[in-house]
Amino acid sequence: MRHLVVIIVMIMVWLNGLIWLAKQVDPSTKYQSEVEYKYARYCAGCHGNNGEGNGRIGRFKRLDPADLTDSGLWDMHSDEQLLDSINAGKDDMPAFYYYLSDEEQREILAYIKEMFRP
């Protein structure tokens, strides 16, 4: 009887390890949604997790990514203009047409608007 308990516990530990491993292999499982993952992967390095433009790379002052929580940014640009910046790049911001389809770019724009627009 004792042996059985030990074996069951071992199997559970092993399964847990497998699930943990699978999560490490596919980082997208850390995020609630596909679009959240894409923002984290493609944009957050510069614009930061909270959109303020202070991501890992964005902190460098010479780069100065747009602060997505700044209402002025949203007031002064139409969706089409912002999409164009995402698609084709703007100054130090790289173009994303190569990595993200039009559809994905629209989803990300909707996401950052929802999350960061004051």
Ligand code: HEC
């Ligand atoms: C390498 C750093 C970097 C990455 C990665 C990056 N950006 Fe930017 N982003 C910038 C910089 C720098 C600006 C400011 C450009 C300017 O106004 O001259 C900017 C500006 C913007 C703007 C304002 C554009 C405008 O027309 O004024 C939006 C919206 C934006 N980024 C969204 C995104 C999204 C969405 C992603 C991910 C798909 C992304 N950025 C990835 C650096 C980056």
